[in-house]
Amino acid sequence: MNKFETELKNGNFIVSECIDCKQIIWPTSDFCNICHNTTKWRNTNNLGIIIEFSKKNDEFFGLIEVEQNLRVMGKIVTDKIPEINQKVILKECSFNKTPKFIFKTITN
Amino acid sequence: MKKVGIAGYGSTKFSKNKIPIEELLVESTKQVFQTTSNLSQNLIDGVIVSTNDNSKYLGAIVSERSGIKPKISHTIEHLCSSGTNAVISAFSYIASGLADVILVTGGDVIGNPGQVLEWDQSRGELNHPIYWGSIFTKAYKRKFNTTEEELAIVSAKNHKQAIDNPNSYSHEPYTISQIMNSKIITDDLRILDCSYPCSGSASVLLASENIIKKFTDTPIWISGIGQKTNSASFTKNDLLNLSSTISASNDAYAMSNTNSNDIDVAEVHDAFSVCELMAVKDLGLTEKSSSTEFIRNLFNTGDRKINPRGGLIGAGHPLGATGISQIIEITQQLQNNAEKRQIPNVKKGLVHNMSAAATSSTVLILES
Ligand SMILES: [Zn+2]
Numbered sequence: 001m002n003k004f005e006t007e008l009k010n011g012n013f014i015v016s017e018c019i020d021c022k023q024i025i026w027p028t029s030d031f032c033n034i035c036h037n038t039t040k041w042r043n044t045n046n047l048g049i050i051i052e053f054s055k056k057n058d059e060f061f062g063l064i065e066v067e068q069n070l071r072v073m074g075k076i077v078t079d080k081i082p083e084i085n086q087k088v089i090l091k092e093c094s095f096n097k098t099p100k101f102i103f104k105t106i107t108n
Numbered sequence: 109m110k111k112v113g114i115a116g117y118g119s120t121k122f123s124k125n126k127i128p129i130e131e132l133l134v135e136s137t138k139q140v141f142q143t144t145s146n147l148s149q150n151l152i153d154g155v156i157v158s159t160n161d162n163s164k165y166l167g168a169i170v171s172e173r174s175g176i177k178p179k180i181s182h183t184i185e186h187l188c189s190s191g192t193n194a195v196i197s198a199f200s201y202i203a204s205g206l207a208d209v210i211l212v213t214g215g216d217v218i219g220n221p222g223q224v225l226e227w228d229q230s231r232g233e234l235n236h237p238i239y240w241g242s243i244f245t246k247a248y249k250r251k252f253n254t255t256e257e258e259l260a261i262v263s264a265k266n267h268k269q270a271i272d273n274p275n276s277y278s279h280e281p282y283t284i285s286q287i288m289n290s291k292i293i294t295d296d297l298r299i300l301d302c303s304y305p306c307s308g309s310a311s312v313l314l315a316s317e318n319i320i321k322k323f324t325d326t327p328i329w330i331s332g333i334g335q336k337t338n339s340a341s342f343t344k345n346d347l348l349n350l351s352s353t354i355s356a357s358n359d360a361y362a363m364s365n366t367n368s369n370d371i372d373v374a375e376v377h378d379a380f381s382v383c384e385l386m387a388v389k390d391l392g393l394t395e396k397s398s399s400t401e402f403i404r405n406l407f408n409t410g411d412r413k414i415n416p417r418g419g420l421i422g423a424g425h426p427l428g429a430t431g432i433s434q435i436i437e438i439t440q441q442l443q444n445n446a447e448k449r450q451i452p453n454v455k456k457g458l459v460h461n462m463s464a465a466a467t468s469s470t471v472l473i474l475e476s
Contacts, residue, residue, distance in 0.1 A: 004229075027229040027341060052250075052347055054242035055295040061234055063243050063343060071343035073234040073243075084250075098226070100233045 001095065003041060004028040009095040014041045015070060024069045044070070046090040048103060053082050064088060064103055074101030109203045111317040113327035114474070116144030117436045122277040122308035122424035124218055129161040132215040132309035134173045136429075140211065140311050141174070146322050147313065153207035154180035158194035158214030159428035160187060160222025170213055180207055187222050187463040188379070190214060191310070191431025192470040198314045199330055208316045214428040215309030222427045223305055225464050230343040238293050238302065240342045240465040241380040245296040247347035248382050256298075258400040260287040262381040263300050263421050265407040270418025272448040275433075277306045277424035301381040303419075308426035310433040328439045332364025332473030342465040350383075352469035353390045353460060360458075364473040368392030371473075372454040373412075373441045375434035377462040378419040387460055388414060391471070416441060416449045431461040435472065442476045 007014045016025045016039035018032035025032055025039055032039055044066050053062030053076060060076040076082055077091055088103035118139025120132055141147055155178045157166040167181035180201060184194040191214040198210040216222060224235050231239065248254055264284045270276040282290075282300055290300040313323065320327045334356035338344065345351075361367050374393060378384035385399040393414070394402040406413055417423050417437040420430060438457035440446040459472040 027227070052243050052247045054239075054246045054297075056238075056242075056293070061239065061242075063347075072230050073232045073239060073343065075234075098231075098233045098235055099229050 005095045008093050008099055011093060013044050013046060013090055013093050015044055016040070017042050024067060026070045048088050050076065050082050050084060050086045050088060052084065064101070072101050074103050076103050076105060078105040110205060111329055112199045112202045112314055113317070113320050113329045114312055114435065114439045115315040115320050115323035115327060116140050116147060116313035117311060117439060118143060119275050119310040119433060119436060120308050121275045122306045122426055124277065124306055126218055127307050129159060129163050129166065129215060129217050130169055130173065132217065132307060133157060133166065133170045133213045136215065136309040136311040137170060137174050137211065137213050140313050144313055144323050149175045152176050152178055152209050152211050154178050154198065154201055154210035156180070156194045156198050156210060156212045157183040158190040158212065158432065159183060160185055160190060160216055160220050161428070162221060176211070180210070186468065187225065188377070188425070188427050189431055189461040189463040189468060189470050190428045191433070192435070192459060192461040192472060195312065195314065195432065195435060196333055196335065196470070199333065202314055202316045208319050210314045211311060212314060212432060213309065213311040214432045216307070216426045216428040218305055218307045220305070220427065225340065228341045230341040237379065237465070238297055241302065241382070242294040242296040244347060245380060245382040248385065249296065251348055252398070252400070254385070254400055256288050257284060258404065259301060259381040260284045261404050261407050262378065262384045263287045265403065266378060266415050266419040266422035269412055269416055269449065270422025273417045273423055275308070276418045276422055277304065278422060297380065303379050303421045303425040306424035306426050308424060308429045310429040310436055312432055312435055326443045326476065328442045328474050328476055330472055331475050332360035332366065334359030334363065334471045335469065337468040339467050340464065342467065345465060345467060350386050350390045350462070350466045350469060352466055353387060353462065353471065356469040356471040357391050360471040360473050364475070366456060366473060370456050371458045372456055373416060373438060373451050374414055374458040374460065375417065375437050376414060376419065376460040378415060378421050379425070379462065381421065384414065384419065391458065391460060412449060412451050416446065416451060431459065431470065434459045434461060435474070438474045442474060
């Protein structure tokens with residue numbers, strides 16, 4: 001497992017950011033796909049917004065924008081029907097063959 | 109640049125049977141030999157295989173099994189659009205003069221590894237295509253107020269058209285209400301809104317203008333090619349446009365010196381019902397109506413202009429064979445040889461093949 005996967009398994013969602021142009025490179029990479037400089041790891045603030053969502057069985061899931069250039073698919077825990085642009089917080093993350101992201105809605 | 113055309117073709121039936129990839133590829137290749145006039149092994153300069161299968165050295169294996177000793181032989185993989193990618197490689201070898209005749213054979217076995225792109229960590233654990241299919245569908249419904257019935261019409265039309273395709277995996281005449289009441293996959297997808305992975309193989313013989321008349325009196329020319337890859341990860345997509353398709357179709361129309369009004373028939377990549385609604389608009393085929401009105405009108409009038417062989421939803425989706433099967437359908441239509449599926453007076457046709465949630469698209473223009 002690489003650093004991203006190990007950290008994710010420990011509950012830390014870290015991303016790679018270019019040391020020069022400061023872009024987030026996602027999925028993670030050790031170099032920047034714009035300027036090809038090296039990247040460094042940094043934490044995300046674990047907050048996001050819902051871009052779109054659907055529901056499978058009793059679980060909502062959706063496309064979440066965590067930061068600019070950083071969107072992930074994850075489950076959404078909520079007691080009401082989510083809304084577009086609604087704020088979410090990362091409730092849980094892990095890694096087992098694939099990353100796993102679970103977000104929780106924040107009431108505006 | 110030499111002109112390149114379709115000189116022959118062959119296809120297996122698409123099925124849910126687990127058949128080894130080598131057997132599938134050899135079967136559709138054998139049909140090319142059986143149905144193409146004056147074709148002998150020594151005339152074939154290249155054998156290109158299109159597949160997502162993990163088997164190795166398939167170009168050489170198909171060649172040996174079919175008695176060909178080609179100069180050029182290799183495999184092309186590009187997920188669901190492997191087939192059209194392999195045809196474009198063959199086109200390029202012939203157009204450049206490096207080869208005169210190339211056999212392209214594609215196929216996949218049900219349950220093949222091409223259905224999930226493991227690299228794409230942005231999909232998290234939700235890496236099955238039904239998740240991006242649901243997100244696309246939900247965004248489309250939200251923007252255009254599309255109803256479940258309007259989505260079901262796409263599937264009903266394609267299943268109905270697949271009945272007249274002897275190679276399709278399904279010949280069930282599903283009604284709109286059967287589709288709307290089929291098994292729930294997610295809140296935004298029913299099972300009959302999804303294309304079905306299956307086993308199958310399709311092959312085409314490409315030849316240069318120098319030799320093609322030896323094989324057929326009615327060659328079908330590839331006059332336009334466009335391709336665009338925007339990313340590999342789904343989460344970088346625009347949810348409301350197939351932007352790779354828009355770019356690829358602009359290039360294909362320009363190369364063939366044509367425009368969308370001239371297209372008489374099209375095979376589009378209906379991985380899910382919503383993809384057909386998005387594709388017909390982004391390819392410029394809906395004229396002045398909305399996609400849903402356009403498809404509803406085709407369905408109500410029995411007009412087979414879009415996906416006459418039944419598309420991926422009706423015919424099945426053996427990934428590496430799909431793009432080639434689409435090309436065969438348009439070829440048959442242009443040769444006035446599509447039997448019950450024949451659309452009258454077709455002069456130009458289009459093939460639209462995508463990969464991995466529309467991150468990459470290929471568009472081809474074919475004409476007689
Ligand atoms: Zn940079």
